[in-house]
Amino acid sequence: AREEARRKREGVKNLLDKEYAYDFNIPEGSKVTDACRRIPFAFKPSTTYRLSFFLEAENVKPQSGYAFCGALVGIWSDRPQRWNFSFGTGAVTGSTEGRVHQSMILKTTADFQAKEISVWLRGATGKMKVDGLILEEVK
Numbered sequence: 001a002r003e004e005a006r007r008k009r010e011g012v013k014n015l016l017d018k019e020y021a022y023d024f025n026i027p028e029g030s031k032v033t034d035a036c037r038r039i040p041f042a043f044k045p046s047t048t049y050r051l052s053f054f055l056e057a058e059n060v061k062p063q064s065g066y067a068f069c070g071a072l073v074g075i076w077s078d079r080p081q082r083w084n085f086s087f088g089t090g091a092v093t094g095s096t097e098g099r100v101h102q103s104m105i106l107k108t109t110a111d112f113q114a115k116e117i118s119v120w121l122r123g124a125t126g127k128m129k130v131d132g133l134i135l136e137e138v139k
Contacts, residue, residue, distance in 0.1 A: 003101040021131035024121040052103040053133035060126035069123030077114040
């Protein structure tokens, strides 16, 4: 409720072409344990961003053999080569308590190179819903 009130009070200056929403459902016992959608975006160097979204996860069960698994949203940078941030249920088995808001502030470096936001149900079975995904520049 607090995030919805902030968005209404401050107004959303979404840098993405729309608010994104995704539903993934991978049944237990499935041979496929990855569902991913990529949202293209050209991140600028030396800029501060806020990535914000709502997440619901139900019975997310990570499978073995994955470094990052669960219901995740993240940004991978080619330079420096690393996850800049990733959040979600991670490797926690079980579910979140209803719909939760998650947000992260990222300040890009001078040599930062990333071209997308990834929404994943990775290395796991279960249900995941992400909605209201927005990206804002923070001054």
